[in-house]
Amino acid sequence: MKGREVMTASLDRFLGGFSNHGAVLVYVLWILAALSFLALQAAAFSRTRALETRWAWEELQRREAVHSWVRLTVFSEAKVAVLPLGRWVPCRLGELRFWVRRDEERSKTPVNQSDVLRVRRTVERAAGPGVEPAFVDRVVDALMDWRDPDDALRPFGAERADYERLGLPPPTNGPFSGLCEVRMVLGVSPELFWGHPLEEALRQWTQRSAEGAVTAEVEAAGWRVGLAESLSAVSGNAARLTFLFPRGERGYDIEVVVFSPTEGSWRLLDRCRGHVTLERREPPGLEVEASAGRPALTGVAGRGHKILFGAVRT
CATH class of the missing domain: 1.10.40.60 (EpsJ-like)
Structure with a gap:
């Protein structure tokens, strides 16, 4: 009993003479609420900064990937073997995995x-x-x-x-x-404009022949070619690169770069960026029977990222 009185007296002195225990409880709860709020604010700030840093790093990697492929297309004679016209190719640059396709702008419809x-x-x-x-x-x-x-x-x-x-x-x-x-x-x-480039890329990759060529079945399978792939707002001789970058579990970013070589460099003529959301559906024309070396494409939209990662490793 004497010890409790001593503790009570000490607490009263610490709180500046509070004698109402209800007031003391309210005071303590307010302190705890303030500390919790500050902790949540700090956590949210740290999470935001972490996300901003990650996005900035991803954007830097993508920019370097785009510039690297543009330089390869402009200055390297190996572009025909490495990146044939009209063919989606899976690539990897450090931790960044993506698809890239090369086209000639003169093959497009001038809008x-x-x-x-x-x-x-x-x-x-x-x-x-x-x-x-x-x-x-x-x-x-x-x-x-x-x-x-x-x-x-x-x-x-x-x-x-x-x-x-x-x-x-x-x-x-x-x-x-x-x-x-x-x-x-x-x-x-958005669907009419972008089409379904990831599905086209997966189709080409999974149905290619043993020699690496694309089969006639794949050539005839361009059932959905978006306006972004079909149209051109640039006149004259130019090259085009289209990139698909995974973004989360349900979609990917797409970037179209149109450029022309100049003396010792290249000139950007057009650039278009957007985002495509993957829907959990079964696209028409993808019900391909599985066979040796040619897996079935059932549920390809939902498995797009996994197939991309596997394609890059191979």
Whole structure:
């Protein structure tokens, strides 16, 4: 009993004479709450800084990967053997794993010079088989309305009033300044614009022949080629590299770089970046039977990253 009195007296002296035990409890709880808040703030700050550092490091690695492949394409004669035209190749640079593909820009549909019929064929291919003609009409007319010099509305198109009603930037009524500007056109969804490049890459990789060539089945399997792969906003002779970088478990970043060689260097002509989210679905045309050296592609969208890592190791 005497010891308890001594402890009580000591606590009263420490708290400056508090005699109300309820007040002491409230005081202590406030201190604990303040300390917990400060601890959470510090943890959140540390986590944010860690994420920022990781993203900055990944961005630096990607930039170096892009520059390395551009230099290889411009200055090296080995590019044909290392990176054949129109073929997705799995690569690794340090801890960074990615896909890369090389194309000639002249093989694309020039979005600023093509007539309506050529643009329509390109949109039909990007939309895929079975698409409603009315959908193609809307996208084609909206593309033509964007680049023509007037505000006259085509039958299925979209002009300034349609964009302003939706709070979107209006058409420029001039040539497309870059590939990414096509994404701003009404009716051009992310799926229509980007297509399914990862599925195409996996198809090419898993169905290649023993000699490393791509089989005829793969050549005929380009069932969904997005507008980003089909169109070009650059005129003249230029090269294109397309990169796919894994980002988390459910998606990947895509970057398109268009450039031309100059004396002792290269000049950037166009650049477009975006993100594609992987959906857990079974894409049409991927129900390939498994065989020796040719695994089935069931659930390929959900296994994209694992297949990429395995392809790089091989």
